[in-house]
Amino acid sequence: MTQTKSDRLAGIILLAVAVLWLVGVYWTIPGVDDGARVGPRGFPLAMGVLLAGLSLLLIVGSFATGGPADAADDVADDAAPDRRAEVWALVATFGFLAIYVVLLDWVGFLLGTVAAVAGFLVVVLKRRSPGMVAAVSLGLALTIWLALGKGMGVYLPHGTLIDWF
Amino acid sequence: MDVIVTALAHAATWQVLAATLFGSAVGLIFGAIPGLTYSMALAMVLPITFGMGNEPAIAVMLSTYIGGMTGGAISAILIGVPGTPSAAATVLDGHMLARNNKASLAIGVATVSAGIGGILSLVIMLVAVQALARVALAFGPAEITALVIFGLSTICGLAEKSLVRGMIGGVLGLMVMSIGQDPLDGIPRFTFGNTTMLQGVDLLVAMIGLFAVPHAIAALSAWKSGREAKVEAAAVNVELPNIKLILAHWWNLLRSSLIGTVIGAIPGTGGPIAAFLAYDQARRFHPHPERMGKGDLAGVIAPETANHAVTGGAMIPLLGLGIPGDPATAIILGGLLIHGIQPGPLLFVEKPAVIANIYVLFLFAYVAVVIMQLYGVRLFVHALRVPAHLLSVGILVMCALGSFAIRNTLFDVVVMMVIGLAGYLLLRARIPVAPILLGLVLGPTLERESRTALIMSEGHLSIFYSSWPALLFFGLALLIIGGHVVGNLRANARARERGKAGVPAA
Numbered sequence: 001m002t003q004t005k006s007d008r009l010a011g012i013i014l015l016a017v018a019v020l021w022l023v024g025v026y027w028t029i030p031g032v033d034d035g036a037r038v039g040p041r042g043f044p045l046a047m048g049v050l051l052a053g054l055s056l057l058l059i060v061g062s063f064a065t066g067g068p069a070d071a072a073d074d075v076a077d078d079a080a081p082d083r084r085a086e087v088w089a090l091v092a093t094f095g096f097l098a099i100y101v102v103l104l105d106w107v108g109f110l111l112g113t114v115a116a117v118a119g120f121l122v123v124v125l126k127r128r129s130p131g132m133v134a135a136v137s138l139g140l141a142l143t144i145w146l147a148l149g150k151g152m153g154v155y156l157p158h159g160t161l162i163d164w165f
Numbered sequence: 166m167d168v169i170v171t172a173l174a175h176a177a178t179w180q181v182l183a184a185t186l187f188g189s190a191v192g193l194i195f196g197a198i199p200g201l202t203y204s205m206a207l208a209m210v211l212p213i214t215f216g217m218g219n220e221p222a223i224a225v226m227l228s229t230y231i232g233g234m235t236g237g238a239i240s241a242i243l244i245g246v247p248g249t250p251s252a253a254a255t256v257l258d259g260h261m262l263a264r265n266n267k268a269s270l271a272i273g274v275a276t277v278s279a280g281i282g283g284i285l286s287l288v289i290m291l292v293a294v295q296a297l298a299r300v301a302l303a304f305g306p307a308e309i310t311a312l313v314i315f316g317l318s319t320i321c322g323l324a325e326k327s328l329v330r331g332m333i334g335g336v337l338g339l340m341v342m343s344i345g346q347d348p349l350d351g352i353p354r355f356t357f358g359n360t361t362m363l364q365g366v367d368l369l370v371a372m373i374g375l376f377a378v379p380h381a382i383a384a385l386s387a388w389k390s391g392r393e394a395k396v397e398a399a400a401v402n403v404e405l406p407n408i409k410l411i412l413a414h415w416w417n418l419l420r421s422s423l424i425g426t427v428i429g430a431i432p433g434t435g436g437p438i439a440a441f442l443a444y445d446q447a448r449r450f451h452p453h454p455e456r457m458g459k460g461d462l463a464g465v466i467a468p469e470t471a472n473h474a475v476t477g478g479a480m481i482p483l484l485g486l487g488i489p490g491d492p493a494t495a496i497i498l499g500g501l502l503i504h505g506i507q508p509g510p511l512l513f514v515e516k517p518a519v520i521a522n523i524y525v526l527f528l529f530a531y532v533a534v535v536i537m538q539l540y541g542v543r544l545f546v547h548a549l550r551v552p553a554h555l556l557s558v559g560i561l562v563m564c565a566l567g568s569f570a571i572r573n574t575l576f577d578v579v580v581m582m583v584i585g586l587a588g589y590l591l592l593r594a595r596i597p598v599a600p601i602l603l604g605l606v607l608g609p610t611l612e613r614e615s616r617t618a619l620i621m622s623e624g625h626l627s628i629f630y631s632s633w634p635a636l637l638f639f640g641l642a643l644l645i646i647g648g649h650v651v652g653n654l655r656a657n658a659r660a661r662e663r664g665k666a667g668v669p670a671a
Contacts, residue, residue, distance in 0.1 A: 003595070010594035014333060021340065029347075029354050037620050040347035040354060043612040047340045054333045061329060082390040089386035090589070093378060093561070097582050100565055101575055113562060120558055124385075140559060144566065152191070153209055154201065155573050156566070 004062045011058035018052035092124045108159030109149070113141035172521035175220055176529060184221035185228045185526070189533045192232020193541070196239070199246045199373050200567015203233020207496040211503075219504050220522060226500045227523075228530035230493055231283060231476055234436065235534050238275040238469055239541075243268055243548050244560055246376040250368050251436030251472035253602050254444045256376060257323075258457065258464025265460050269542045273405040274462050275469040276542075278418060280535035281411075282470035285422035286429065286477025287527055294485050294513070301430040301482050306618035307628045309431065311638035313611045316438050316603070318642040319445035321649035323458075323599035328653060331600045334591070338604020339611065341366050341584070348613045349620075361576040370568045370577045371584050371605050377564040378585025379592055381557040388554035405539065414466050417447050425471035429478020435491050436472035437606040443471030458599075480527070484508045484520065 025044045032039030096116065103112035117137035121127040148154040175181075188210060195206035206229050214222035237249030242259035255275060262271035304312070317335060324331020344355045345365020356362035387393040411418075421443035428439035447467035448457040457464050482488040487509040489495035501508055506519055513520055548556065568581040592598065622628035629635055 006594060010596070013594075024355060030352060032350075037624055038616050040350045040352040043616070044340065044343045044354060047336055047343060051333065051336045051340065054329055054336060057329045058333065061327075082386070082392075085386045085390035086382070088389050089382045089384075092385050093381050093557075094582060094586065096558075096561060097378075097565060097578070100562070101578050101582075104565070104569070104578075105575055109566075117558055117562065125388075125554060125558075136555075136558075140562060144562070148198075148201075148566075152194070154205075154570055157569055157575065 007058055007062040011055045011062060015052060015055035015059065018048050018055055021051065022048040092120075096120050096124070104157040104159075106159050107162045108164065109156035110141055110145050111159070111162060111164065112157070113144070114138055117141065168517050168521040169525065171518065172525040175522060176224070176525045178220070180218070180221045181224045181526070181529070182533075184217065184224040185529050185533045186537070188225040188228030189232040189530065189537050192229040192234070193236040193239075193534065193537060195229075196233035196236020196252075197248045198567060199240055199248050199377065199564055200369055200570050202249060202369065202571070203230055203236075204492040204496060205570070206233050207493055207500075211496060211500050214500060215503065219506070219519075220526065222500065222504050223523060224526045224529065226497050227526050228533055230497060231473070231527075231530045232534045232537075233493075234473060234476060235276065235279045235538060238279070238465075239272060239538075239545055242271045242275065242465070243545060244377075244556070245380050246560065246564065247372055249436070250372065250606060251440055251475070252468070253372060253437055253606065254440040254468035254472075254599075255465055257444070257599055258459070258461050261458070261460030262462070262465065267404065267460070269546045270404045270406060271462070271465050272542045272545060273539060274411070275465050276535055276538040277406055277411055278421075278466045278469040279473040279538075280531050281418050282422045282425055282473035283476055283531045284528065285419070285470075286426040286474035287524060287531075289422070289426045289474075290477045290480055291524060294481050300427075301432065301488075302486070303632070303634060304431045305632075306614040306621060308632060308634040308638070309614040310611065310618055310629065311635040311642075312428075312431070313438070313607050313614065315638040315642040315645075316442055316607055317611070318645040319441055320600040320603055321645055322445045322448050322454075323441075323603065324597060327595075328649060330596050334596045334598070334600035335604040337591070337596070338601040338606075339608040340604075341371060342368070342605055342608030343612060348609065349616055359576075361574055364572065366580055366584070367571050367577060368605055369571055370581050372602065373564045373568055374581040374584030375588040375598060375601060375605075377560055378582070379589045381561050382589055384553040384557040388552075393553055405542065410462075414463060416450070417463055417466050418470050420446060420450070421467045421470035422474040425474025426478040426481075428471070429475030430481040431478075432482050432488050432491075435479075436475045438610075439471040439475045439478075440468035441603055441606070443467040477527070480523070484512065484523065485510060 022045065025041055025048055029041040029044065030039070031041045099119070100112065100116040103116050106112070107115070114137045117140055118133050121133045121136060127133055145156065149156045191206050191210055192203055195201040196203055207226060210225050210229050214225050217225070234249065234251060237247055237252030238255050238259065240246050240248040241252040241255040242263050245256055245260035245263075247253045247256050259271045259275065262268065320331045320335045321328060324334075342365065344362065346353055346356075346363045353363055384393070424443045424446065425436075425439040428442065429435070444457075444464060444467045447463045448454045451457055451461070451463055479489075479491065479494045483494050483498060485508075487498070487507070489498045498508060506512070506516075551559075564581065565578045568577045569575060571577060588598070588601070591601065618628050619626075629639065
């Protein structure tokens with residue numbers, strides 16, 4: 001995709017976000033009857049209108065030839081990372097975080113961190129050495145637990161199903 | 166002078182030195198870990214000070230505050246995730262320097278700049294505390310609104326190639342921060358009946374998502390496609406700044422110190438605004454502004470000097486008027502009251518020795534933090550020896566934990582994920598991160614102060630142009646925006662002429 005097309009697509013998506021935002025502001029935030037002051041709706045409404053206007057400018061700019069200063073950059077996005085690797089990284093990152101949140105909620109910080117990190121090392125990073133997997137997952141979890149949880153009194157998540165530590 | 170010498174003699178005890186080292190270490194650790202804040206560290210150390218004498222207690226509080234502020238630069242430079250909101254502007258050039266194998270130099274420069282900024286702000290505080298306190302009092306909601314608008318005008322400089330994309334980023338940041346309970350009327354906005362959402366999106370959670378998640382995705386993506394940069398253990402350079410290098414930036418240091426001290430003296434503003442303003446000024450005065458954002462030391466010096474000068478500036482309303490400017494100074498104020506010290510104008514008249522003690526302990530705290538961090542550089546840069554894909558696991562764990570720790574709720578981890586995904590998509594759409602950050606930082610202040618000003622004036626806009634500070638800052642903002650728009654139009658015209666003449670773009 002060229003950068004002009006990418007700008008156009010981004011502009012359309014942002015315009016849709018702005019319209020949804022404005023609809024949400026109108027329907028869910030009450031205004032104030034007092035015309036002399038700005039109510040809770042005023043600021044988000046202004047931001048939604050600004051975003052809509054700027055998105056339109058982005059779309060119009062992508063159609064204008066020679067308009068924007070960066071039109072000269074309108075080349076294929078060769079610098080972009082490998083698409084398959086990028087999608088894989090997105091799934092790996094958000095998959096890890098989603099599973100980690102669930103584990104923190106169910107089994108608490110220590111068990112949750114050991115399980116999530118060990119799982120990530122084995123499944124995503126294909127580390128097969130049990131010693132390395134155990135050292136990294138246990139080392140990371142125990143260091144944080146001891147230094148922050150016990151040493152500095154930072155509150156760490158407790159499990160709702162298992163609450164050992 | 167005699168009072169200062171006496172204060173020095175009082176402070177030079179092993180109890181005070183130990184307290185300063187302890188506070189500095191706690192502050193540095195809390196500051197360096199994204200999500201753990203120095204306000205949290207101060208709240209944690211405050212009960213420890215109850216059994217101490219006045220000097221060690223003040224030493225612990227001040228060094229924790231200063232250590233926390235300084236520690237934010239470590240993660241900002243090493244992993245590209247600011248440890249504190251004040252270090253957000255440091256990421257722009259600091260992390261680029263780390264990627265160019267100059268992490269130790271960047272941390273060293275950040276540390277020395279922090280020390281210079283803090284100590285210069287102390288000098289300014291010494292000579293101008295009463296005058297600056299009066300200036301600070303002249304700042305009401307309208308003047309702070311003007312200052313924030315001036316701060317937002319720096320988006321022009323941070324917008325990289327396209328002003329429109331930069332402004333989109335800024336507006337998105339402002340929008341995110343308007344989610345939650347309305348600051349004046351208490352009306353829920355976009356909370357969808359969820360009580361956790363009433364508190365809105367925490368600034369640090371948003372910053373962690375915005376920086377850490379795209380960083381992890383990029384690291385994993387590079388590893389998967391075999392494009393990960395290999396770092397040999399011996400290749401991680403430990404290089405510290407020398408005096409010549411620091412002196413070469415004397416004007417940047419002085420200017421940023423002044424910006425930080427003045428901004429710090431205005432309650433309700435704080436480090437992030439000062440850091441971004443100083444960064445923008447450094448870019449304007451730079452002989453090669455195009456180098457900023459690509460790993461230039463001036464881009465580390467300016468924000469770090471300014472956000473540390475804020476610590477001295479913040480002491481001005483705190484000590485001179487008894488007004489804390491942010492949560493951290495509010496905790497310090499609480500600590501001072503517990504120890505029988507009542508800040509305010511009378512303190513300077515009735516107990517000058519206490520004021521002198523505070524100045525000396527402030528100086529001690531800076532010296533301790535700078536020494537600890539300069540020694541620590543050799544340790545911190547070892548993090549870069551871990552391959553990026555493995556480091557990303559640790560970063561994700563720390564960021565999830567940091568997001569949780571701010572309000573002790575897993576909901577914030579989910580918010581961090583959502584903002585991380587949005588941040589990644591925006592980066593792919595070439596929306597620059599810095600304006601988003603600026604919107605996040607300035608959004609709550611802009612809304613609260615502008616609406617308060619309008620309530621005070623019963624809806625009349627004249628309040629925004631009826632005082633000299635408001636007029637000054639609005640005028641400066643207009644000048645910056647106008648100058649940038651004219652510059653862009655000229656650049657476009659030149660590009661079109663070159664296109665017609667068939668000359669390739671420079």
